[in-house]
Amino acid sequence: xxxxxxxxxxxxxxxxxxxxxxxxxxxxxxxxxxxxxxxxxxxxxxxxxxxxxxxxxxxxxxxxxxxxxxxxxxxxxxxxxxxxxxxxxxxxxxxxxxxxxxxxxxxxxxxxxxxxxxxxxxxxxxxxxxxxxxxxxxxxxxxxxxxxxxxxxxxxxxxxxxxxxxxxxxxxxxxxxxxxxxxxxxxxxxxx
Numbered sequence: 001x002x003x004x005x006x007x008x009x010x011x012x013x014x015x016x017x018x019x020x021x022x023x024x025x026x027x028x029x030x031x032x033x034x035x036x037x038x039x040x041x042x043x044x045x046x047x048x049x050x051x052x053x054x055x056x057x058x059x060x061x062x063x064x065x066x067x068x069x070x071x072x073x074x075x076x077x078x079x080x081x082x083x084x085x086x087x088x089x090x091x092x093x094x095x096x097x098x099x100x101x102x103x104x105x106x107x108x109x110x111x112x113x114x115x116x117x118x119x120x121x122x123x124x125x126x127x128x129x130x131x132x133x134x135x136x137x138x139x140x141x142x143x144x145x146x147x148x149x150x151x152x153x154x155x156x157x158x159x160x161x162x163x164x165x166x167x168x169x170x171x172x173x174x175x176x177x178x179x180x181x182x183x184x185x186x187x188x189x190x191x192x
Contacts, residue, residue, distance in 0.1 A: 062110055063110060064096045064107055064110050064111060064112040064115065066110065067110045067111055067112070067116075068112055068115050068116055068119070071089055071116050071119060071122065072119050072121070075087050075089070075119060075121035075122050076121045078121070079121045086123040086124055087121060087122055087123050088122065088123065088124045088125065088126050088160075089116055089122060089125070089126065090126055090162075091111055091113070091116070091126060091127070092104070092109075092111070092127060092128040093113045093125070093126065093127020093128060093144075093148055094107070094109045094111040094112075094113055095107065095111075095112065095113050095114060095147070096111070096112035096113075096114075096115070102140070104144070113125065113127065113148070113151060114151050114154070114155070117151055117152075117155040117157055117159070118155050122157075123157065124157055124158040124159065124160065124187065125148070125151065125152065125155070125157060125158070125159040125160070126159070126160050126161075126162040127144075127148050127159065127160075127161060127162060128161075128162060128163040128164065128192075129141045129144050129145065129161055129163070129164040129177065130163065130164055130165045130166070130192065137166050137169070137173050138169075138172065138173050138176045138177075141164070141166075141173065141176070141177050141180075142176055142177060142180045145161060145177060145180040145181055145184060145186060146180060146184050148161070148186065149180075149181075149184035149185055149186045152185070152186060152187065153185070158187030158188075159186060159187055160186070160187050160188045160189065160190065161177075161181060161186060161188070161189040161190070162189075162190050163190065163191075163192035164177065164189065164191060164192055165191070165192040174191075177189075
């Protein structure tokens with residue numbers, strides 16, 4: 001029986017940095033975290049955190065559609081070489097709501113958390129909470145968690161608050177956030 005090696009998608013060939021002479025058909029991309037058989041999943045750490053802010057989302061050279069297409073391509077590739085692990089993007093959970101009042105919702109990073117969570121080859125979502133928007137970390141973070149729990153329910157996929165942290169009032173802020181994680185039904189959290 002002959003088996004073929006999956007070809008690394010063209011959009012990723014320049015990102016394979018395992019060695020300078022690596023072929024574009026590498027079956028062990030360095031951007032996978034959690035590829036051990038004992039690991040429940042892998043994060044497709046797309047350049048570590050997928051964003052298009054180095055390009056211009058306003059001029060259309062790299063839009064949320066560009067990033068979402070790239071996530072589709074990469075997650076499908078990962079599933080083609082390892083269908084036994086869950087796949088997540090490993091992103092910060094930015095939304096694409098251009099008229100929103102606060103930065104992580106506005107789409108300026110070129111990421112659309114809700115759209116990316118609906119990709120069939122993405123098994124679960126991740127997001128971070130460490131911005132302290134609007135000067136009230138507790139209230140802002142609680143709403144951020146609630147919004148991601150709503151995305152979890154809408155996509156019917158688990159979502160994890162993957163990184164969070166504040167430097168002051170930790171006990172008060174974290175208790176409020178954990179209460180929201182539990183009451184909202186969010187799949188879980190990982191303190192940073």
